[in-house]
Amino acid sequence: MDTTRGTLAGPTSSGSAKVQATSTTAQAPKNMPAAWSAPAGGDSAAVVGSWLVNGKTIVRGDAGALKAYDTETGKALWTFQPPGQGATICAMSQLAAPNFGMVQYGPNGACTTVAAINTDTGKPLWNTTLTLPPGSAPGTLPAVSLDSEVTVWQVGTTVTAWASAGGKQLWTTDLAKAKPACRLGQFGSQDGSLALIEDCGTGPIVAMKDAHTGRDLWHTPLPPDGLQGAQITLVHTSPVMVHVTSQGAQPVDRYYSFDPSGKLLPPIDGNGDYGDLDLNVGSQGQQHPLADLQDNVFIAPTADKDANASLVAFDLTSGHQLWQAPATASGPVTVVALNQKWVTVFDGVAGGSGARLLAYQTSGGGPTTTGISKETLGPDWSGPVAAGYIAGDRVIVVPAAPEKGADVLAFTWGGGQ
Numbered sequence: 001m002d003t004t005r006g007t008l009a010g011p012t013s014s015g016s017a018k019v020q021a022t023s024t025t026a027q028a029p030k031n032m033p034a035a036w037s038a039p040a041g042g043d044s045a046a047v048v049g050s051w052l053v054n055g056k057t058i059v060r061g062d063a064g065a066l067k068a069y070d071t072e073t074g075k076a077l078w079t080f081q082p083p084g085q086g087a088t089i090c091a092m093s094q095l096a097a098p099n100f101g102m103v104q105y106g107p108n109g110a111c112t113t114v115a116a117i118n119t120d121t122g123k124p125l126w127n128t129t130l131t132l133p134p135g136s137a138p139g140t141l142p143a144v145s146l147d148s149e150v151t152v153w154q155v156g157t158t159v160t161a162w163a164s165a166g167g168k169q170l171w172t173t174d175l176a177k178a179k180p181a182c183r184l185g186q187f188g189s190q191d192g193s194l195a196l197i198e199d200c201g202t203g204p205i206v207a208m209k210d211a212h213t214g215r216d217l218w219h220t221p222l223p224p225d226g227l228q229g230a231q232i233t234l235v236h237t238s239p240v241m242v243h244v245t246s247q248g249a250q251p252v253d254r255y256y257s258f259d260p261s262g263k264l265l266p267p268i269d270g271n272g273d274y275g276d277l278d279l280n281v282g283s284q285g286q287q288h289p290l291a292d293l294q295d296n297v298f299i300a301p302t303a304d305k306d307a308n309a310s311l312v313a314f315d316l317t318s319g320h321q322l323w324q325a326p327a328t329a330s331g332p333v334t335v336v337a338l339n340q341k342w343v344t345v346f347d348g349v350a351g352g353s354g355a356r357l358l359a360y361q362t363s364g365g366g367p368t369t370t371g372i373s374k375e376t377l378g379p380d381w382s383g384p385v386a387a388g389y390i391a392g393d394r395v396i397v398v399p400a401a402p403e404k405g406a407d408v409l410a411f412t413w414g415g416g417q
Contacts, residue, residue, distance in 0.1 A: 034380040035394065036074030037409045038067070040402035047386040049092030050398045051101050053119045055391045059101065060398055060408050063088040066103065068122060069408060071391040078122030082106075082113075093146035093164075094190075094290075100125055102146035102164055111141050114151060116164060126167035131155055147189040150211035154184060161194070161211060171214035190237035193217075197232055197242065204232055206240055208262060218262030226252030235279055236291035239316075241298075243270065243279070243289065255291075257298070257316050266319030268298065274324045275306035278332060281386065292335045292343070294362055297322065299343050305331045311345060313365060323365025325358070333358070336388030336395070342368045346388050346397070357395065357413065380409060 038060070051059040057077060059068045066089070068077040082089055082105035090111035093102035100116045115127035130142040133156040143154040150170065152161045157176035162169050175182040175198065185197035185204070194211040197204060198219075204227060208217040222232070222244065230246035241257040253270030255277075270277050277300040279289040292299040298314045310333045311325040325333075330348035336357075337344040344359045359368040386400040395411040403409075 033411075034406075034409045035412045037380070037406040038069050038074060038076070040405050040407045041065075041067075046401045047398055048089050049094070050387045051092070051096035051119065052389040052391060052396065053096050053101070054098055057119060058389065058391070058396050058398070058408060058410075059096070059119065061089055061092045061103070063090075065089070066092075066117065066122065067407065068119070071389075071394050071396060071410065074408075074410060080117055080122040080124075090141060091144065091146060093148055093151075095148050097148035097165065100148070100165065102148065102151055104142075104144055104146060114144060114146070114153070116167065128162070128167060143187075145187055145189045145194075147191075147211075149192050150189050150194070152187065152189045152194055152211065154187065157182075157184060159184065159187070159196075161189075161214065163212075170212060173214055185232060186234040188234050188237040193238045195234060195237045195240045197234055203227060206242060206256075206258060206262075208240065208258075220258060220262045220264055222256060223264070223267075226250070226254070233289060235289040236293060239293065241291050241293070245270070255298070265316055268314050268316075268319050272321070273308060274302060274312045274321070275308040275327075276303040277301070277312065278303040281334065292338050294338050294340060294343075297362055299335060299338060299362070301332050301335065301345070302327075303332065305329070310347070311335075311343070311360065313343075313362070322363065323360075325360055325365065334385045334388060337390045338362065344390065346385055348384065355397075380404065380406075380411075 045062040048061045056071055057068050058071050059066055066080040070077060084107045086107045087105055089103055089105045091104040096119055099120060100118055103117055104111045104114050106112045112130045113127055116125040118125050130153055132142060145152045148164050150161050151164045152159060158172060158174045160172040175184050180200045182198040182200040187196040189211045192211050194209040196207045198207050203221060203224060205219050205221045207219045209215060210217060226246050230244050230252060233243045235241050235243050239257060241255055244252055244254050246252045255268040255270060257265045259265060279291055279300060280287045281290045296316045298316050300312050302309050307327055309324040310328045313322040315322055328347050333345040333347050335343060335345050340362060342359050343362050344357055347356050347358050361368060384400045385397055387398040389396040393412055395413045397409045
């Protein structure tokens with residue numbers, strides 16, 4: 001199964017000392033015009049999501065359609081348009097399985113249909129229609145977690161799960177009938193796990209279920225400090241990470257994570273001498289938080305044009321900061337590849353001079369010697385980016401909205417697997 005980022009093979013790095021990563025000067029910038037670009041259609045709009053499938057197919061989705069392209073040549077492979085008058089796509093699964101991905105669509109913004117789309121042909125494999133709780137306001141979207149293993153949805157206090165491959169209902173439960181009865185906040189499924197934020201009368205807890213069976217695995221309460229009136233956001237499911245923010249006389253901005261048994265790990269501050277962490281990705285109106293995790297390392301970009309750092313790494317086990325990368329003049333960077341060896345990011349570069357790739361060691365933060373740290377992608381693309389991937393010798397860029405007449409651009413890069 002593909003990850004949300006391109007994958008780069010490499011051995012595990014070691015070392016945990018906090019360092020300041022610096023730019024390398026070993027290689028001069030090199031212009032990289034686009035190897036291919038997919039022209040924007042007349043109905044192209046802001047990106048809803050995208051998939052890299054088997055390293056060979058890039059799928060871009062907006063409200064009007066899914067469009068698939070060959071990563072090496074840019075050849076158009078197929079198009080899926082949601083059926084029905086005025087139907088639009090509202091959501092896509094974060095990942096695609098080797099031969100399908102999940103979408104949510106419906107007419108006039110009423111996205112009550114969930115479907116599995118064959119990534120070889122663009123044809124639906126199965127679909128189902130969701131019902132909304134009685135009295136739902138017009139425009140209400142069903143709460144759905146789209147995942148390539150198990151798809152989960154909520155109606156009122158009832159949670160139901162299907163097998164994403166085939167659409168068979170796996171289980172259903174009514175949290176209002178639990179003992180004690182619980183109210184459901186956010187939830188998310190990933191890799192066969194289902195994380196839920198619940199309140200069963202004693203304050204918010206984080207719960208984990210086996211997504212295939214609905215079996216409870218663990219329940220852990222969040223620390224009460226700063227929870228009054230706080231916004232609690234699930235930013236990663238496996239392992240679980242939540243972001244707690246609250247305003248007031250003593251504002252709180254913390255990331256809490258949990259080990260596989262549900263043990264609460266030391267918190268990570270959302271702001272510090274590195275600036276403010278900002279996990280949001282996607283285009284305006286489609287932004288959502290995405291935590292980049294590799295083993296026990298949490299990699300987080302900082303907010304727009306932060307003067308202190310562009311990227312910060314933390315050790316999840318201890319909560320300690322490991323390293324930070326220098327700030328850039330262009331604004332927030334976007335993580336496009338992460339593995340045990342290095343993290344690769346897009347830097348938009350201010351002044352219209354194009355974009356570049358920067359790469360740092362995942363554990364120590366030092367600039368890599370992959371041959372891509374200073375390569376400039378040139379004036380064909382400058383950002384913002386909704387997603388980026390590395391597939392073979394191609395850097396695939398999905399702009400947040402059509403840019404310079406293109407929906408997708410691909411560059412040949414100087415690195416390797």
